[in-house]
Structures are given as structure tokens and as C-alpha cells.
Amino acid sequence: MAIARDIVAETPNDLAAKARIQSAKLPDLLIEARHIANTLVSGFHGRRKRGTGDNFWQFRPYVEGEPVSRIDWRRSARDDHIYLRDREWAAAQTVWILPDQSASMHYQSRFSPIAKDSYAMLMALTLCDLFARSGERVAVPGLMAPTSSRNAAEEMALNFAALKEPYEYGHFLDINHHSHMIILSDFLDDPEEIRKKFASLTSANVTQHFVEICDPAEERFPYHGRVEFFDPETRQHYLAGRSETFHDAYLRLYQARRQSLTDFAKISGSSYHIAPTDKKMSTVILALAAMVGQASGYRRG
Structure with a gap:
């Protein structure tokens, strides 16, 4: 759910326009991803076994x-x-990277320098570049087949630029067993629905890494007075006369949702990471790189 002042309902055409805007940003995001990857490459050990x-x-x-x-x-x-x-060690793994670009990911508050969808895409391109450099195969579910090309990040950007509507994760029929999947999303859907969506991957021995992209306003609820809230997924509106009265209840529900997903990750052998859009993404990227690089017990898929 987006949280902001004076939001107007977005039509499908509005969302399509945002998809085109996001596509226009991809060249700049790719350049920034390369810059981040070059900065982190000395701390990225890949598959050194x-x-x-x-x-x-x-x-x-x-x-x-x-x-x-x-x-x-x-x-x-x-x-x-x-x-x-x-x-x-020369065996390559397949790393599926899924940057959620759905409607709720368009949100950006005044506390963040970047929208959630752009932050997710920037992290996805950086991870793609790093893994491709280390010899792993990278892919995007339903969009890009596994490739070990050194130009994988450019290929990913081109595939997203060619989309006519926002990219949303759905079925995972093309995911091969014994691989890794990195999901970059705000995970604002019902936790039970999210668990059902990814349960099939657990049974297929796909190691999942959940990265929660969050705007600082979503974590703090810094609102007072009359505020209109709009959910871009369900298109529901709510006008709060004294929004500050919802602060404590909102934070309890927000943290309970996060804890529920964290617990699911632990039980399923997955990892769960928090990536606020006002913070540098390097810590999360290196943690993911270490987990993929140290993985064992898989076969070439």
C-alpha cells in the first residue's frame, strides 16, 4: 500500500506511462549499477572453492x-x-533475479531519494553484473533465459525496456531445480499468499533470498492530521482525519507482516533481508553474493 498525501487514483494508462518512464531510466540505472559493481567487486569472491x-x-x-x-x-x-x-571450482550456478515492478513499487516518499521500483531494478542490475563476472548464469523468470554472458546486465536492461507494461512476478514454470532465486519486492501482499506463491520453489530445491525493498515512510508512518491513503493494487482509498492515531497500530501490523515472512524464510531454508531505499544497498548485495558463492550440494542445472 502506498502511503502519501494527496494521491489520486491511477488508471491503467497511468501505470503504463510509469512503465515507460521506468524504461527510460534503465540506461542511467545500468550505468549506476556498473559503478556499484566496480566498487564492490574487490569484496565479491564469487565461487572461489x-x-x-x-x-x-x-x-x-x-x-x-x-x-x-x-x-x-x-x-x-x-x-x-x-x-x-x-x-x-568451475561449476556454475543459475541465479534467478526477480525485481518486482508492480504498482505498489512505484512509491517514493519525501524521505527517500529513489522510488522502490528503481531501487529494486538498480540492485537487480548490480547483482546481475556481479554474478555474471564471477561465472554464474543469471536469468529473470519469464523474461530472460539463463546466460553467463559478461553483458548479462545490458541484456536484462534491454528486456525490461522492451516491456509494454510493468513487470510482475507470477508463475515460475521456467525455474530450474537446484538454483537460486533473489526476489526484490516490498512484499505488501498478504503473507499467506506470498508463502503459497513461493512454496513450490522450496519443494524444487530452489534456494530463495527475499529482499524487502521498503521506503522509510512505510517503516515510520510519519503522518499527522488529514491524510488520504491510496492502495494502487486494490485501488482503495481511505481518508484519515487524524492519521497520527493509526501510528502504533500500523507499526504493529507492519512489523508482524515482516516477522511472518522472516519466519517463513527460516523454516524454508531461505534468507530474508531488509533494504530501505534511503540506505546504500552494498551490505545486502555482498550478503547475497556470499550466500550464493558459499552454496554447496547443488548440481549444474
Whole structure:
């Protein structure tokens, strides 16, 4: 639900216009995503695990019983120790990235420098660029097939720019088993409906990472006096004469919804992250990168 003063109802044409505006922002968001990715890349370790592959990772001391063929004799000749040459683990994972662009995501209060949909898209493009650089395959459900191209972020931006209406997540028929899915949304729907929507992914061994994009006004409810509230999803209006009287009840419901989804994430083996639009997204991005990079027990999907 959007929270703001003097909001007017938006028609489908209004939402289509916003979709076109968001598409026009994509080149700038892509540039900013590249800038963020370049800043974070030194702290992003990707898939650096020991295993079979072509890229050198490290030298380590030989342990009795290991294959002699893996000994690096040139390195071992430098001192009195025998060293093995380890290669970096080469199996790629598929990471599905889902930036919700539905009506409630258009919201931006005076406390935030960016709307929720733009923040979600910026984070999605940054994650796409980082994962593609590390050799993972990235995709968008229903929009972009898995790709390991170094230009994956540009491909994602082009796919979103070609949309005629806002992108909303729905069915996940194209999601392959044993992959990761990062969902960037405000999760303002009924928590029970959200749990039902993603339950099928849990049974398919898809590791889910929920990132709640929230405007600071949604977390604080900083309103006083006469305020009209409008829900862009249901198109309902409510005019509050003394909006401050709803402050405590609203915050209880807001936090209960968040706790319900956090509990669902824990039970299903997923992760849950909070990303306020007035804060830098680097902490959440690095946390997601670490979780995907350290994942094990999956197969190439």
C-alpha cells in the first residue's frame, strides 16, 4: 500500500506511462549499477572453492595419499616442502533475479531519494553484473533465459525496456531445480499468499533470498492530521482525519507482516533481508553474493 498525501487514483494508462518512464531510466540505472559493481567487486569472491576447473586458485602443502600428478614440482623446488596446485571450482550456478515492478513499487516518499521500483531494478542490475563476472548464469523468470554472458546486465536492461507494461512476478514454470532465486519486492501482499506463491520453489530445491525493498515512510508512518491513503493494487482509498492515531497500530501490523515472512524464510531454508531505499544497498548485495558463492550440494542445472 502506498502511503502519501494527496494521491489520486491511477488508471491503467497511468501505470503504463510509469512503465515507460521506468524504461527510460534503465540506461542511467545500468550505468549506476556498473559503478556499484566496480566498487564492490574487490569484496565479491564469487565461487572461489577448491575443485576441478581451469583457473589457478592457490598452492597448498601436499598431504600423503593425494594424487602425485597434482604436485607442482617447480613451486616445490623453491624450498623443502611439496606443494599441490589447486584449481578454482568451475561449476556454475543459475541465479534467478526477480525485481518486482508492480504498482505498489512505484512509491517514493519525501524521505527517500529513489522510488522502490528503481531501487529494486538498480540492485537487480548490480547483482546481475556481479554474478555474471564471477561465472554464474543469471536469468529473470519469464523474461530472460539463463546466460553467463559478461553483458548479462545490458541484456536484462534491454528486456525490461522492451516491456509494454510493468513487470510482475507470477508463475515460475521456467525455474530450474537446484538454483537460486533473489526476489526484490516490498512484499505488501498478504503473507499467506506470498508463502503459497513461493512454496513450490522450496519443494524444487530452489534456494530463495527475499529482499524487502521498503521506503522509510512505510517503516515510520510519519503522518499527522488529514491524510488520504491510496492502495494502487486494490485501488482503495481511505481518508484519515487524524492519521497520527493509526501510528502504533500500523507499526504493529507492519512489523508482524515482516516477522511472518522472516519466519517463513527460516523454516524454508531461505534468507530474508531488509533494504530501505534511503540506505546504500552494498551490505545486502555482498550478503547475497556470499550466500550464493558459499552454496554447496547443488548440481549444474
